[in-house]
Amino acid sequence: xxxxxxxxxxxxVVNEDMNCELALGIGKAWGTYLKKTxxxxxxxxxxxxxxxxxxxxxxxxxxxxxxxCDVIDVGLVPTPTLQYAVREKGYDSGVIITAxxxxxxxxxxxxxxxxxxxxxxxxxxxxxxxxxxxxxFKVKWDEVGKFTTWNGSTDLYINGILNSVDVDIxxxxxxxxxxxxxxxxxxLVTPILLKKLGCRITELYCEPDGTFPGHNSEPLPENLVExxxxxxxxxxxxxxxxxxxxxxAIFVDEKGNYIWGDKSLAIGAKYATKEKGGVTVTPVxxxxxxxxxxxxxxxxxxxxxxxxxxxxxxxxxxxxxFGGEENGGLIFPELQYCRDSAMSIAKILEIMAKEExxxxxxxxxxxxxxVFKLKMPCPNDKKEIVMRTLAEExxxxxxxxxxxxxxxxKLYLEDGxxxxxxxxxxxxxxVYSESKEKSKAEELALNYKKxxxxxxxxx
Ligand code: MG
Numbered sequence: 001x002x003x004x005x006x007x008x009x010x011x012x013v014v015n016e017d018m019n020c021e022l023a024l025g026i027g028k029a030w031g032t033y034l035k036k037t038x039x040x041x042x043x044x045x046x047x048x049x050x051x052x053x054x055x056x057x058x059x060x061x062x063x064x065x066x067x068x069c070d071v072i073d074v075g076l077v078p079t080p081t082l083q084y085a086v087r088e089k090g091y092d093s094g095v096i097i098t099a100x101x102x103x104x105x106x107x108x109x110x111x112x113x114x115x116x117x118x119x120x121x122x123x124x125x126x127x128x129x130x131x132x133x134x135x136x137f138k139v140k141w142d143e144v145g146k147f148t149t150w151n152g153s154t155d156l157y158i159n160g161i162l163n164s165v166d167v168d169i170x171x172x173x174x175x176x177x178x179x180x181x182x183x184x185x186x187x188l189v190t191p192i193l194l195k196k197l198g199c200r201i202t203e204l205y206c207e208p209d210g211t212f213p214g215h216n217s218e219p220l221p222e223n224l225v226e227x228x229x230x231x232x233x234x235x236x237x238x239x240x241x242x243x244x245x246x247x248x249a250i251f252v253d254e255k256g257n258y259i260w261g262d263k264s265l266a267i268g269a270k271y272a273t274k275e276k277g278g279v280t281v282t283p284v285x286x287x288x289x290x291x292x293x294x295x296x297x298x299x300x301x302x303x304x305x306x307x308x309x310x311x312x313x314x315x316x317x318x319x320x321x322f323g324g325e326e327n328g329g330l331i332f333p334e335l336q337y338c339r340d341s342a343m344s345i346a347k348i349l350e351i352m353a354k355e356e357x358x359x360x361x362x363x364x365x366x367x368x369x370x371v372f373k374l375k376m377p378c379p380n381d382k383k384e385i386v387m388r389t390l391a392e393e394x395x396x397x398x399x400x401x402x403x404x405x406x407x408x409x410k411l412y413l414e415d416g417x418x419x420x421x422x423x424x425x426x427x428x429x430x431v432y433s434e435s436k437e438k439s440k441a442e443e444l445a446l447n448y449k450k451x452x453x454x455x456x457x458x459x
Contacts (some may be wrong), residue, residue, distance in 0.1 A: 003126060003128065003132075003267050004022075004026075004128050005119075005121075005124040005125075005127075007083070007306075007307060007357060007424075008100060008108065008110060008246060008401070009108050009109050009110030009111065009118075009119075009124075010022075010026065010108055010110075011074055011099050011102060011106060011108035012050040012106065012107070012108070013105055013106055013195055014050075014051075014055075014105055014106065014107050015052075015123040016068035018052075018056070018106070018107050018108065020055055020056065020058075020059040020397075021059075023055075023056045023059035023060045023063070023109065023288070024059040024060070024062055024063045025063065026063065026109060026127070026131060026133050026293075027059060027060035027061065027062060027063020027065075027066075027067075028063035028066060028067055028129045028131075028136040028137075029063075029128070029130040029131035029136065030043070030060070030063065030064060030069075030093070030111070030127055031063060031064040031065075031066065031069045031136075031137065031145075032067050032069065032130045032135065032136050032137040033123070033126055033127050033130055034069060034092055034093055034188050035067055035068060035069070035137045036039050036137075039069075040067065040068065040069075040094050040349045041069040041070070041092040041093065042069070042070045042072060042084060042090075042092050042259065043064050043069050043070070043071050043091060043092060043093045043094065043095060043114075044070070044071075044072045044073075044074050044086050044089070044091045044093075044094045044095070044150075044153075045057055045060065045061060045064075045071055045072070045073055045074065045094070045095040045096075045097070046073075046074040046075060046076070046077040046079075046081070046082040046085075046094070046095075046096050046097070046153070047075070047076055047077075047096070047097040047098065047185075048076065048078075048079075048096075048097065048098040048099075048100075048184060048185040048208075048210075048244050048245045048246075049054055049076060049183060049184055049185055049187070049208035049209060049210045049244070050097070050099065050106075050107050050210040050244075051104070051210040051211065052107045052210075052282045053076075053097050053107070056097045056107055056109065056369070057073070057097055059114065060072070060095055060097070060109065061147060064095075064143075064145060065144055065145035065146075065147060066136075066138060066139070066144065066335045067136065067137045067138065067139065067145075068137070068139035068143050068144065069092075069145045070145045070146045070147075070148070070149045071145060071146075071148070072089075072091065072148055072149070072150050073147065073148070073149040073150070073153070074149075074150055074153040074196070075153075076151070076185060076208060076259075077153055077154060077157075077185060077186060077188065077189070078157075078184075078185040078186050078188075078189055078242075078245060078247065078341070078342065079096050079098060079100075079110070079185070079245040079246065079247045079338075079339075080157070080247055080336065080338055080339065080340040080341070080342065080343070081119070081153050081154055081157040081185075081189060081246075082094050082096050082112060082153065083096075083112050083116040083118075083181055083336060083338045084116060084153070084156065084157045084160055084335070084336050085153040085156060085157065086112050086114065086116050087114070087115055087116030087336060088116075088156055088160070089156075090114075090140065090172075090397075091114065092114050093111065093112060093113065093114060093125070094109075094111070094112030094116075095109065095111060095112070096109075096110045096111075096112065097109060098110060098185070098244065098245040099244070100217075100243055100244050100247070101216075101218035101219070101243040101244050101248075102217070102244070103212075103216070104210055104211050104212050109325040111124065111127070112122065115316075115337070116336050116337065116338060117309060117312045117313065117316070117337050117338060117403050118308060118309040118312065118338060119309065120313065120326075121309075126189075126346045128320065130143055147199035150266070151380045154188060154189050154192070157189065157342075158192055158193050158196065158342075159457075160187060160209060160230070160335055160336075160345050160368070161193060161335060161342060161346050162193075162196060162197075162337045164332065164334045164343065164346075165197075165343075165346045165347060165349075165350045166350055166353070166354070167196070167197060168198045169350065169352055169353045169354060170198065170346070170349045171197060171198030171199075171203070172198075172201075172353065173237075173349075173352070173353045174198055174200065175197075175198070175199045175200070175349055175352070175353075176199065176200040176201075176202070176234065176235065176236040176238075176304075177194055177199045177200070177202070177236060177237065177238045177239070177240060177332040177345075177349075178201075178202045178204065178227055178230045178231045178238070178239045178240070178252070179191060179194060179201050179202070179203055179204065179206060179239075179240055179241075179345075180204040180206075180207050180214075180219075180224060180227040180239070180240070180242070181203075181205055181208075181242050181246070182210060182212065182214055182215060182217050182219070182223075182241060182242060182243065182244065182372075183207060183209040183210075183211075183212050183213060183214050183217075184203045184208065184212075184217060184242055184243065184244040184245065184246055185208060185244065185245050185246045186206075186246030186341060186342065187205075187206045187207055187208045187394035188208060189246070189338050190206075190240075190242065190246070190341075190342050190345065191203060191341050191343055191356075193225065194345070197349060198288055199348060199349070202230060202234050202236060204227055205447025208410070209441055212244070212339065214226075217243055217244040218243060219241040219242070219243055219248065219249075219250035219328060221258045224239075224241050224252065224258065227241055227252055228252055228257075228258055229237045229256065231252050231253075231254060231255075231256050232254070232255055232256040235254075236254065237254055237352070237358070238251065238252070238253070238254065238348065238349065238352070238357075239251060239252030239253075239256075239357055240252070240345045240348075241342070241384060242341045242342075243328070246262075246341045246342065247329060247338065247339040247340065247341055248327055248329045248339055248341055249264075249326035249328050249330070249341035249342075249345055250264070250328045251264050251348060251359060253358065253359040253360040253363060254358050254359060254360060254409070255360055257360065258362075259359065259363055260326075261267045261325070261327050261328040261329075262286070262287040262289060262290070262326040262327045263363050263366050263384075264328065264330065264344070264348065265282070265286065265290060265324050265326055265330060266287070266289045266290045266292075266293050266323070266366045266367075267351065267362050267363070267366060268322055268324065268330045268332075268344070268347065268349070269282075269290050269293055269294050269299075269322050270293035270294070270296075270365075270366070271293050271351045271354075271355075272295035272321045272322030272332075273293075273298075273299035273321060273322065274297055276296075277297055277298040277299040277300070278299050278320070278321035278322070279298075279299070279300050279302060279315075279318045279319065279320040279321060280294050280299055280302070280316045280320060280321060280322045280323055281301075281302045281304060281311050281314045281318065281320045281322075281323035281331075282301065282302075282303065282304070282311065282323055282324060282325070282326075283304050283305065283306045283307070283310075283311060283325060283407065284303045284304070284305070284306070284404060284406050284407050284408070284410050284419060284421075285306055285323070285367050285393065285407075285419065285432055286326055286336075286422070287326065287371065287434060288367070288369055288416075288417065288434055289366050289367045289368070289369055291362055292367045293366065295368070299321070302314055302318060303404060303410075304319075304406060304407070305406055306407055306421070307339070308329055308331070308339050309325065309326075309390050311323050311325065312331060312337040312338055313337075315331060315333060315337055316333075316337055318361065320333060321329075321333065324339065325339070328341070328344070330343075330344040330347070332344070332347060340384065344366065368436070369416075369434050369435065369436060370434065370435055370436065370437060370438040370440075370441045371432070371433070371434050372432075372433045372434070372438070372441035372442045372443055372444070372445045373430065373431065373432050373433075374430075374431045374446075374449065374454065375428045375429070375430055375431070376428060376429050376449050376453065377427060377428055377433060378422070378427060378428060378429050378452070378456055379427055379456075380427050382456055382459055383422040383429070385455075385459050386420075386452055386455050386459070387405070387408065387409050387420070387422065388418070388457055389455045389459070390409050390420065390448075390451065390452055390455060391403050391405055391409050392410050393451070393455075394409075394451075399413055399414065400412065400413060401413060401414065407421060407424060408420050408421030408429070408430075411448065413444065415435050415436070415437075415440055415444075416433060416434050416435030416436070416440060416441060416444055417433065417434055417444075418431065418432070418433040418434075418444045418445055418447075418448045419431070419432045419433070420452055429447050429452065431445045431448065431452075432445070433445035433448075
């Protein structure tokens, strides 16, 4: 279990737990890790728009240079832009300084592997081990790394997207898009991309500003009030919002309806498998609407543990046609194996153009499900035995059609599913359930919560 790296790299409050001493140490550990297999590693480094970015970038870079790595500063860029640059330019690794959608006083550090995917848990654990043991590699005075800057990553990335979508079909539609970059890193890329796609743009908060003056950076309905109002007001075809580091996108239809990420993910899956089926990948927590549309197209679904690096890795291993998460993190392998908001926006426009449908019509075609979520207390030391017992007992239960133990225990029943997932940080299980009827979803969650509580008492 890692102590520094969480689900999304290292995050913390600036100059408290996220400080320059930590960043310097992480830089040295990162460089030491790379030097074990690569004689002269090249590491790209980029940031989102936060005020503390330079402090952390300089400190990590110093650590990397001290171990003999060359550092290429690509500047203020979306996370997927850096990921694309790492893969396309053949860099050995990438560092992105971002706390994604967290409040402005936070910042974070996230790692990118040479293939452009987010660091796996294994790599993070290895870097952490070096950090805590302080077993840093150190080069002689004449082998210290070189620091250079390169400002070509946004052009490279925008061209990559333009080569991965049908530009002409989108251009022909002259779409009007209301774009809300939330003062994040997407501001530097998405307006340019949309202009190249022949779109008219109404911009909201498309100036990078690390104080996030427009609204909180998480693209939730309560933060997108203006976008939701603006789209019907200006008769736009689409509203699109990006989170702080622009790896996730959320959409608003032409009527001003906020479209939750489970729907846009299902739309992506439906059109990726439309002609030839293929393998799709998504975590066990994803709605059955995803499975339904893929199965209808004779495609297959692999359910993984929660976490976008895992989804991306499984997609590569299975030559997958599409994947992603319900939080607006869609992964299009024709461009790259990571969550990518600008590519998602371009793809949604492409689907609207090809299908000659409005976004509300595309959403209407997606099967409807009701979700229910709750939390239940469970001592950390009982989580394992609860999951094992629950899986064993329910395998004998006739109502249970299938038991999936990929991440927690997911039980497929006649009229829905229920998933009990242990929290990695708190003494709780998260219980998710889904069914066509709201009352049924609630009943499933409460039933299996009761069964789990009985197991806790008996053990
Ligand atoms: Mg993000």
